[in-house]
Amino acid sequence: MKLTFSAASPFARKVRIAAIELGLIDKIEFSPVTVAPATQNEEYSRITPLKKLPVLILDNGEVILDSYVIVEYLDELAGGGKLIPSSGTLKWRVKSDHSLLQGMLDSMLLCRYEGIVRPEGLRWKAWSDDHWNRAWTGMARFEHHVEAMQARPFDIAQIGLVCVLGYADFRFPDCGWRKAYPRLDAFHQKMLERPSVKISVPPAA
Amino acid sequence: MKLTFSAASPFARKVRIAAIELGLIDKIEFSPVTVAPATQNEEYSRITPLKKLPVLILDNGEVILDSYVIVEYLDELAGGGKLIPSSGTLKWRVKSDHSLLQGMLDSMLLCRYEGIVRPEGLRWKAWSDDHWNRAWTGMARFEHHVEAMQARPFDIAQIGLVCVLGYADFRFPDCGWRKAYPRLDAFHQKMLERPSVKISVPPAA
Numbered sequence: 001m002k003l004t005f006s007a008a009s010p011f012a013r014k015v016r017i018a019a020i021e022l023g024l025i026d027k028i029e030f031s032p033v034t035v036a037p038a039t040q041n042e043e044y045s046r047i048t049p050l051k052k053l054p055v056l057i058l059d060n061g062e063v064i065l066d067s068y069v070i071v072e073y074l075d076e077l078a079g080g081g082k083l084i085p086s087s088g089t090l091k092w093r094v095k096s097d098h099s100l101l102q103g104m105l106d107s108m109l110l111c112r113y114e115g116i117v118r119p120e121g122l123r124w125k126a127w128s129d130d131h132w133n134r135a136w137t138g139m140a141r142f143e144h145h146v147e148a149m150q151a152r153p154f155d156i157a158q159i160g161l162v163c164v165l166g167y168a169d170f171r172f173p174d175c176g177w178r179k180a181y182p183r184l185d186a187f188h189q190k191m192l193e194r195p196s197v198k199i200s201v202p203p204a205a
Numbered sequence: 206m207k208l209t210f211s212a213a214s215p216f217a218r219k220v221r222i223a224a225i226e227l228g229l230i231d232k233i234e235f236s237p238v239t240v241a242p243a244t245q246n247e248e249y250s251r252i253t254p255l256k257k258l259p260v261l262i263l264d265n266g267e268v269i270l271d272s273y274v275i276v277e278y279l280d281e282l283a284g285g286g287k288l289i290p291s292s293g294t295l296k297w298r299v300k301s302d303h304s305l306l307q308g309m310l311d312s313m314l315l316c317r318y319e320g321i322v323r324p325e326g327l328r329w330k331a332w333s334d335d336h337w338n339r340a341w342t343g344m345a346r347f348e349h350h351v352e353a354m355q356a357r358p359f360d361i362a363q364i365g366l367v368c369v370l371g372y373a374d375f376r377f378p379d380c381g382w383r384k385a386y387p388r389l390d391a392f393h394q395k396m397l398e399r400p401s402v403k404i405s406v407p408p409a410a
Contacts, residue, residue: 038331
């Protein structure tokens with residue numbers, strides 16, 4: 001199977017970490033793709049009209065998206081219940097934590113597009129402030145329960161949090177999350193001991 | 206349990222249709238919430254930092270998000286495998302179709318924010334063209350396989366498609382999707398025979 005990939009995409013990073021943790025990384029061919037908002041990529045749009053990374057292309061041609069469903073798919077391939085608990089209260093907590101982190105990443109990408117990609121005269125501060133606030137108050141939420149989260153077996157929500165924090169370092173290096181959220185800093189340092197997390201840190205911007 | 210809700214939200218509509226189809230609608234109290242980009246709502250941000258609709262608040266206070274995970278939760282509550290196949294190839298097709306439709310809705314909302322909510326002098330045509338193109342070519346994708354989709358038992362992807370088309374009528378009434386995609390038009394008319402779909406049509410804009 002093939003994964004469309006960019007080392008700069010936090011969503012692709014999530015799948016890469018999951019694939020390493022699940023022992024499936026050698027079964028996946030990484031296919032580099034460049035996408036940018038407001039820029040066409042007709043070839044890639046034929047694979048996915050959303051023009052977003054990553055998608056997983058199976059050997060029979062079926063396309064699996066989005067990054068969350070890809071992780072679900074890989075998890076099932078690895079036997080199930082590995083990175084996403086298969087039952088109980090924990091299942092819904094992990095899934096909801098992950099959805100929150102996914103939305104935080106969406107907001108961070110919108111901030112990046114607003115602040116860097118959009119022509120300078122067309123930027124709207126209230127919009128980026130709102131989206132940054134979603135990511136920032138989301139981090140505050142995790143600061144309060146990251147220790148309970150870390151006590152769980154490694155799961156997709158922890159991967160999501162790693163990807164949020166790594167993306168903050170990559171695209172918003174001056175945002176000061178480490179100072180504001182010391183428990184997230186400790187979590188992030190601990191997570192970097194995992195080879196899957198360390199190898200997938202985004203390249204210097 | 207409580208669902209934060211707005212009749213204008215296509216994501217909240219998806220959950221409402223699912224809850225009716227699963228026979229769970231009477232167990233859910235609808236809690237109206239108004240959110241808008243670039244506008245604070247501190248009270249709601251305390252419930253979900255993403256400030257998005259809908260979330261499901263369980264009786265024990267746990268918050269389930271996003272709309273997809275809420276439908277998964279309700280589906281399991283109803284016995285499992287009702288609106289999301291629980292195994293097989295179909296499971297991944299339904300989930301991937303749903304993810305595509307979810308991304309199409311995200312893009313349509315971004316178009317709406319760009320074209321209506323953002324101050325007029327700050328709009329960027331290449332951005333809204335790109336996002337509209339994602340929704341539009343996504344519709345073309347479904348036009349090609351809507352008949353196979355419709356032959357399946359009613360599922361979350363069909364609900365997602367209903368919500369995309371209903372949102373197109375609601376916010377982009379002149380986009381001409383019926384003329385461009387006659388099979389989607391036939392699908393939509395057929396779906397309107399379901400009480401869950403008919404009762405949840407967005408109000409006149």
